[in-house]
Amino acid sequence: MGSAPAGRPTPAHHGHVPPEERGVTTLHDRVVERMAARIAGEVDQVGGAAHRVLGVSTGGDEAEQTPQVTAEVHGRMCALRVRLSVDYPAPVAQVTDHVRQVLTDRLAELADVRVRTVDITVTALRPPRSARREIR
Template sequence: MPPQRITPAERGETTIADRVVSKIAARAAREALGGVPEGCAPPHAVVVVHHDHARIRISLELDYPTDLGARCGAVRHRVAERVAALAGMEVSEVAVQVERLHSVHTRRADQGRLR
């Protein structure tokens, strides 16, 4: 009697850790911003995964002046798109929290004090 074939869905399960999804989300946020502006901390993501659904909170710093709404919208869109593509998860929420704004004038003043 030949061995019985087991379908792929019955063989096992793939689990993606929250920290992996967090790294994907942070990288996607950097991509959406076009990199990390000088003097800014890189984006940081906190993720809650439940089954195949992810809720994501991204904390980031931006240059000032900038169109905050457009930049945050671009981050939300890119993060949701990349997590869905790379982790195969539905993203139910992407909350963007702007921690700090960095002005070009402030950076110049800070650089002068460091010298």
């Protein structure tokens, strides 16, 4: 019968540390941005947005790209700015409202982050799959 190594809780105390004594987890803005981009990209009828440099697109607004997200995180609150494309002829307002709701719900569930605002810019309406040009 020995004691636990110095600085480590004994088995009797394991799992019984009050929440206020467990420490703090801090999420960097970039972590929330990547999570939000992935979540938004999983929503039906949503596609990616091209990166821009000085307002000029550096690529097409393709489905294979993920939406672009910037986040401002303050403690457990955040504000998001999202750039994405929407499949035509999907109703843009309904799709963007759904994206806002999914982002709010999933970030709360996965990261315990409360989303204060979600500003969405639709950068393109993507043609239906059958109308998209393919290189053969």
